[in-house]
Amino acid sequence: MTHVSPPLAPRDERAFPPAHACELSIVVPVFRMGNAARRLIERLRAALPDGDWEVLFVDDNSPDGTADAVKTLQPVYGERLHLTVRQGKGGRGSAVLEGFRFALSRDYEYVFEMDADFSHKPEEIPLFLEKIKDTDMVIGSRYLPGSEIHEWGIKRTIFSRWANRFARGVLKIPISDYTNGFRCYRRSAIESLDMQAIDAKGYVVLSEVAYQLFLKGKRIAEVPTIFVNRRRGISNLSKKEILEAFHSVLRIRRAYGKAKGVLA
Ligand SMILES: Nc1nc2c(ncn2[C@@H]2O[C@H](COP(=O)(O)OP(=O)(O)OP(=O)(O)O)[C@@H](O)[C@H]2O)c(=O)[nH]1
Numbered sequence: 001m002t003h004v005s006p007p008l009a010p011r012d013e014r015a016f017p018p019a020h021a022c023e024l025s026i027v028v029p030v031f032r033m034g035n036a037a038r039r040l041i042e043r044l045r046a047a048l049p050d051g052d053w054e055v056l057f058v059d060d061n062s063p064d065g066t067a068d069a070v071k072t073l074q075p076v077y078g079e080r081l082h083l084t085v086r087q088g089k090g091g092r093g094s095a096v097l098e099g100f101r102f103a104l105s106r107d108y109e110y111v112f113e114m115d116a117d118f119s120h121k122p123e124e125i126p127l128f129l130e131k132i133k134d135t136d137m138v139i140g141s142r143y144l145p146g147s148e149i150h151e152w153g154i155k156r157t158i159f160s161r162w163a164n165r166f167a168r169g170v171l172k173i174p175i176s177d178y179t180n181g182f183r184c185y186r187r188s189a190i191e192s193l194d195m196q197a198i199d200a201k202g203y204v205v206l207s208e209v210a211y212q213l214f215l216k217g218k219r220i221a222e223v224p225t226i227f228v229n230r231r232r233g234i235s236n237l238s239k240k241e242i243l244e245a246f247h248s249v250l251r252i253r254r255a256y257g258k259a260k261g262v263l264a
């Protein structure tokens, strides 16, 4: 795994100087996302024009040049832009945990995670930042009054609803959305995580992280989000991950059930 930030050919965009003593890190796992990073960072810049933020893309050595596309942004975004390239496809969840470790090695106070395929709207970030002031984690929920889900097929809708209902029935965290990876964390919440204990690699990491925080008595809030199905790249959700989502919820319950005394 390498952390890369080399300057490449200059582009003609106006430079966006780094924030000093930056407050917010936005962790974006990417796999086979082509040039989506460019659009995403432009939208972040528009949504957070004076903001105190940096972004970290965690790529799993995508064969389509995703990492190279990120590198071409370096001359414009400089030290605001970070890229970690891992050796092979390790799953969305483990990529985000890698991002958490990176964030803890720096001084950020808040850490976001979001997808690169525009299902998560950068324009909603200020709402999360308002909410995080008096809580430890804010989840963008697709299942609150005011939430919307666009352009999902019937299979995907059913999977998400049932995966969430199942997770809530088993884990009993008082949240409505266990599996949306649009979240903001207070640094102390991430510090409190036992990341070593998390074996899962994919979506279930989201439930596991929430469960650990819940067991530790961290405050969890939700905000409604407008979720739009992916517009770029190729879908990475496999059947294996769908099965893992259900099976792993039970595994998490068993694992932390036993370890409750340690976590509490
Ligand atoms: N680093 C890394 N990123 C991943 C991996 N799998 C997915 N991602 C990224 O995680 C985010 C969510 O993945 P998606 O493939 O959009 O998954 P999804 O939203 O559940 O499925 P879609 O309906 O296809 O959009 C995107 O930014 C992906 O590029 C992975 O194995 N490694």
Ligand SMILES: [Mg+2]
Pocket: 115, 117, 119, 229, 230
């Ligand atoms: Mg997606």
